[in-house]
Amino acid sequence: MSGRAYLGWFLGVVVTAVVAMVAFNAFADAYLLSTPKGKSLQTVSGFERVLKPAWLDSIKPDTVFAGSSRMREGFDPTLLDPALHLHSFDYGLSSISPYEARRLIQDSAAQPSVRAIFVSMDAFASTAAVARAGSGFDELRLAVTASGQPTPRRSLWLFTTRYLSGGALGMHALSLYLLAQLKSGQPASDRPDLFTAYSRMTQTGFRKDLAFRYGRQMAWSAPARREFNLALDALCNTGVRAYLFFPPDHFAMIARYMANNADGLLSFKHEVLHDVQRHNVRCRGKVSLFDFLTLNDLTRETIGPAGSNSYIDLIHFRPPIGVRLARRMLGNNDLGIDLTAAHDPDNEIDRLKNDVAAWRAAHPEIQPSGVAPRPEADKED
Amino acid sequence: MPFNSYPYIAFLIFAVGAFLLLEAYFPRARRPYLLLLSYLFYAWWRTDFILLLVGSTIVNYTIGSEITRRHAKGWSTHVLLLAGLAFNLGLISLFKYDDLFVGTANALFGTGFALPHFFLPLAISFFTFEQISYLVDASQGKTRLYSFLDYALFVAFFPHLIAGPIVRYNDLIPQFHESRDTQTRDTDIAAGATLFTIGLAKKTLIADNLAPFADAIFGSAQHGVALGPGDAWLGTLFFAFQIYFDFSAYTDMALGSACMFGIRLPFNFNSPYKAASIIEFWRRWHISLSTFLRDYLYISLGGNRQGSVRRYVNLMITMLLGGLWHGANWTFMLWGGLHGTYLVINHAWRNVAGRFGWRPPENLAWASHAASVLITFAATTFAWVVFRSPDLASAGNVMRGLVGGGSSHLVSFSPLAAGALVVLFAVVWFAPNSMEILWAYRPALEPPRGTSQVRDIGRWRWQPSRRGAIAYGALCVGAMLALSNLSPFIYFQF
Numbered sequence: 001m002s003g004r005a006y007l008g009w010f011l012g013v014v015v016t017a018v019v020a021m022v023a024f025n026a027f028a029d030a031y032l033l034s035t036p037k038g039k040s041l042q043t044v045s046g047f048e049r050v051l052k053p054a055w056l057d058s059i060k061p062d063t064v065f066a067g068s069s070r071m072r073e074g075f076d077p078t079l080l081d082p083a084l085h086l087h088s089f090d091y092g093l094s095s096i097s098p099y100e101a102r103r104l105i106q107d108s109a110a111q112p113s114v115r116a117i118f119v120s121m122d123a124f125a126s127t128a129a130v131a132r133a134g135s136g137f138d139e140l141r142l143a144v145t146a147s148g149q150p151t152p153r154r155s156l157w158l159f160t161t162r163y164l165s166g167g168a169l170g171m172h173a174l175s176l177y178l179l180a181q182l183k184s185g186q187p188a189s190d191r192p193d194l195f196t197a198y199s200r201m202t203q204t205g206f207r208k209d210l211a212f213r214y215g216r217q218m219a220w221s222a223p224a225r226r227e228f229n230l231a232l233d234a235l236c237n238t239g240v241r242a243y244l245f246f247p248p249d250h251f252a253m254i255a256r257y258m259a260n261n262a263d264g265l266l267s268f269k270h271e272v273l274h275d276v277q278r279h280n281v282r283c284r285g286k287v288s289l290f291d292f293l294t295l296n297d298l299t300r301e302t303i304g305p306a307g308s309n310s311y312i313d314l315i316h317f318r319p320p321i322g323v324r325l326a327r328r329m330l331g332n333n334d335l336g337i338d339l340t341a342a343h344d345p346d347n348e349i350d351r352l353k354n355d356v357a358a359w360r361a362a363h364p365e366i367q368p369s370g371v372a373p374r375p376e377a378d379k380e381d
Numbered sequence: 382m383p384f385n386s387y388p389y390i391a392f393l394i395f396a397v398g399a400f401l402l403l404e405a406y407f408p409r410a411r412r413p414y415l416l417l418l419s420y421l422f423y424a425w426w427r428t429d430f431i432l433l434l435v436g437s438t439i440v441n442y443t444i445g446s447e448i449t450r451r452h453a454k455g456w457s458t459h460v461l462l463l464a465g466l467a468f469n470l471g472l473i474s475l476f477k478y479d480d481l482f483v484g485t486a487n488a489l490f491g492t493g494f495a496l497p498h499f500f501l502p503l504a505i506s507f508f509t510f511e512q513i514s515y516l517v518d519a520s521q522g523k524t525r526l527y528s529f530l531d532y533a534l535f536v537a538f539f540p541h542l543i544a545g546p547i548v549r550y551n552d553l554i555p556q557f558h559e560s561r562d563t564q565t566r567d568t569d570i571a572a573g574a575t576l577f578t579i580g581l582a583k584k585t586l587i588a589d590n591l592a593p594f595a596d597a598i599f600g601s602a603q604h605g606v607a608l609g610p611g612d613a614w615l616g617t618l619f620f621a622f623q624i625y626f627d628f629s630a631y632t633d634m635a636l637g638s639a640c641m642f643g644i645r646l647p648f649n650f651n652s653p654y655k656a657a658s659i660i661e662f663w664r665r666w667h668i669s670l671s672t673f674l675r676d677y678l679y680i681s682l683g684g685n686r687q688g689s690v691r692r693y694v695n696l697m698i699t700m701l702l703g704g705l706w707h708g709a710n711w712t713f714m715l716w717g718g719l720h721g722t723y724l725v726i727n728h729a730w731r732n733v734a735g736r737f738g739w740r741p742p743e744n745l746a747w748a749s750h751a752a753s754v755l756i757t758f759a760a761t762t763f764a765w766v767v768f769r770s771p772d773l774a775s776a777g778n779v780m781r782g783l784v785g786g787g788s789s790h791l792v793s794f795s796p797l798a799a800g801a802l803v804v805l806f807a808v809v810w811f812a813p814n815s816m817e818i819l820w821a822y823r824p825a826l827e828p829p830r831g832t833s834q835v836r837d838i839g840r841w842r843w844q845p846s847r848r849g850a851i852a853y854g855a856l857c858v859g860a861m862l863a864l865s866n867l868s869p870f871i872y873f874q875f
Binding site: 001002003004005006007008009010011012013014017018021156160164165166169223 | 387388564566567568569570571572574575604844845846847849850851853854855857858859861862863864
């Protein structure tokens with residue numbers, strides 16, 4: 001065979017595949033961003049590091065919910081937007097590192113349309129010394145570089161992300177499949193088998209998850225704290241209002257955090273509060289800090305035979321709870337503590353010790369002393 | 382622009398297409414066109430550093446031309462050569478080693494000089510070394526005087542500009558003047574596209590998938606995590622394979638790109654993990670650098686002409702400076718020192734074994750070879766720990782982990798990881814490499830004397846066929862699908 005014929009076949013295969021891929025991705029992208037049901041895809045795992053930076057750029061939201069998989073699962077714009085009159089975007093990432101959390105906040109703050117950012121503080125809770133371990137996290141797609149400068153040639157990178165990447169191909173195919181499974185007018189909440197953010201923790205799941213996360217702590221390290229302060233710096237001179245919160249993990253889990261490293265958790269909360277207070281003194285862009293990681297109506301839920309109303313598992317709450325949390329942070333005082341408005345916020349934080357003692361006394365069966373600690377294996381939070 | 386990016390692929394397609402038109406209708410414009418393309422390619426990163434590249438080119442061409450003229454007349458060229466070397470070494474010291482020198486002086490003498498923090502111009506190590514080789518060759522009367530256009534294109538030709546291979550004046554410039562017939566042109570492009578595809582696949586499908594694990598583990602070591610043996614071994618092995626496939630990929634893509642223009646770059650990579658000794662390793666790994674160091678440093682120091690001890694000293698000096706060439710960090714020098722030590726031991730062993738006639742028995746030759754390959758791999762992999770670590774403390778942390786010093790469990794040794802390692806070992810030890818696959822079409826210059834030669838792989842050799850075109854086309858598409866995560870080549874930083 002001649003070199004020319006070889007080239008003809010070679011290029012024919014490449015060009016055909018590329019044209020087909022671009023056409024499919026362009027069609028899928030346009031459809032997903034225009035159909036109302038498409039918003040619920042933001043709660044599905046897999047899209048985070050592939051398409052979310054491009055979606056953020058296209059959707060131009062006024063409100064961003066950024067952070068870990070707690071945010072990804074818990075805040076569905078399909079529910080939030082009509083309930084709170086928002087144009088929101090779920091920027092939650094699985095297995096987020098403190099470095100990534102900072103970069104997402106920088107990215108969100110650099111979008112001209114964004115007016116408010118909600119962030120769950122567990123994204124910065126990392127005792128690992130590595131504050132910068134994120135697999136496949138591609139910063140070229142973000143609006144700003146790590147030093148806060150506009151990302152060079154960003155539109156080119158977004159174009160290739162959207163239309164020329166294998167990740168986009170896979171995620172677009174998955175999206176179309178998921179949406180095709182919904183009947184006309186059927187919301188994502190009706191299909192928890194597909195949209196797992198709407199599934200419910202069962203009694204069995206509760207016990208298994210407690211054993212699974214038995215050794216877990218919530219604390220942070222010096223590098224993680226540095227990342228948090230860099231994130232605050234990104235908000236300092238913007239008109240963006242930030243709402244930070246300690247997430248409402250189920251109290252069985254909070255009790256484990258306290259059993260495993262009470263000092264670490266309490267220091268984490270006090271230090272975040274201190275950093276936020278210092279930020280609010282010197283910066284134009286103000287930050288509110290809420291504490292839902294307390295004993296409250298939500299976190300003390302007893303799981304009935306029909307499963308949990310609020311939780312997917314011990315740390316992930318369901319999207320209706322996300323609406324409740326957002327409403328609370330925007331002014332409806334029904335849950336948790338607004339630490340930035342509290343009279344004695346440090347004391348409010350320290351009350352957790354009493355809450356844990358009370359909860360343990362009331363639920364001796366949930367903390368069986370015979371359960372052996374096991375190493376943490378999951379990264380999905 | 383990085384080779385592993387859509388902009389480069391689009392750039393390359395446009396560049397080759399327009400070059401073909403010029404080749405057919407206006408061949409005199411080929412060289413100015415290639416020079417313009419090369420400067421555009423370089424300007425993609427930082428436009429202002431074009432001035433540095435052009436300025437360095439003008440100064441070196443002026444000095445080199447004068448050296449060539451004086452040499453032809455039998456006049457001394459020493460002063461000019463020294464001036465040229467001082468200019469090049471001064472330039473690279475200023476931009477690349479400024480912080481290292483000042484920081485070290487501060488540490489040693491307690492001075493408080495501010496670190497200059499100059500921005501490191503891309504490819505400065507490569508274009509500086511290439512021009513030094515030109516000046517030395519000119520002073521020895523080995524060069525012809527070509528036009529400035531030729532010289533500038535020799536320095537800036539984009540496939541080798543950023544990360545090599547390190548090219549020699551006499552190897553490259555004559556090729557700019559050669560013309561090719563239609564059949565050769567088509568075969569060049571077909572072979573070049575295939576080689577480029579193999580490189581792209583190595584980069585995006587293999588090296589980039591190993592990088593996150595190696596990065597996480599070495600990053601943890603840097604931040605003081607006491608690495609457990611599983612983490613340390615996986616991180617070390619993953620990095621050994623990452624750098625192998627990363628550099629091999631870069632070389633394939635550089636050679637493939639040049640091949641499409643009818644230019645052959647130096648042979649640079651020949652399955653180094655198949656080496657049965659450190660001496661052989663350096664005849665297979667970054668061959669253009671090792672031959673540069675041999676020809677312009679080791680031999681200039683006296684080579685092996687002044688006895689064994691002096692030879693070992695020369696080897697150590699060469700490898701220490703070769704290590705430092707990679708970057709302004711003492712870890713690179715230590716890495717060079719380790720390889721220098723390995724080479725000294727290897728040469729000494731050969732001397733002793735040769736003197737006493739030690740050879741493995743015939744029936745154990747295979748086992749002896751396998752053990753040698755394994756020991757060589759272990760030695761180079763151990764040295765990679767120092768190479769990859771940002772500082773000596775991190776390297777020590779990883780090494781402690783290798784012998785069970787820590788307890789971290791960042792990465793689980795899963796069946797997937799074990800399977801991946803088995804496949805990677807099989808590929809680097811047993812599979813034919815890209816040069817062997819394409820050697821019938823000579824995608825590179827002949828391997829330099831004293832380096833390993835290309836093995837004939839018989840029916841596995843590439844030749845144009847419909848099935849091959851579809852298979853490589855599909856591989857190219859698969860590799861391009863993974864391009865969304867842009868990960869720079871390791872050798873770009875040098």
